[in-house]
Amino acid sequence: MAIKIVVDTSVFISALIVSKGSSRELIRRCLKGEYQPLMGNTLFLEYESVMQREEIISKCSLTKTEIYTLLASFINVSQWISIYLLLMAT
Numbered sequence: 001m002a003i004k005i006v007v008d009t010s011v012f013i014s015a016l017i018v019s020k021g022s023s024r025e026l027i028r029r030c031l032k033g034e035y036q037p038l039m040g041n042t043l044f045l046e047y048e049s050v051m052q053r054e055e056i057i058s059k060c061s062l063t064k065t066e067i068y069t070l071l072a073s074f075i076n077v078s079q080w081i082s083i084y085l086l087l088m089a090t
Contacts, residue, residue: 002036003080009046012074016051016067017059027070030077039078049072 009027014023030037050056051067059065 001039002033004038005030006043007040007074009043009050010061012047013050013056016056016062016070018059027074031073033077034081037074039075040082044075 007030011023011026014021015027016022026035029035047070051071056066057067062070
């Protein structure tokens with residue numbers, strides 16, 4: 001059973017920008033099923049908002065299409081939960 005984690009927006013964005021680093025490795029491990037990322041509406045909207053910023057896109061070696069493909073892949077391996085459920089679990 002994979003360890004459940006919440007990937008902060010700054011970690012996801014760092015994984016887009018820095019090709020070799022702990023953030024990229026964490027996302028890679030999520031995609032491989034080693035970790036189970038938890039996702040909610042607010043976090044997803046924050047990911048989308050920040051990754052569309054021109055200063056982020058200009059620092060990223062991926063194309064816009066590749067960025068959205070990565071996000072879609074990440075969402076596909078994420079468990080969607082509400083914040084209420086996350087708070088109740090702690």
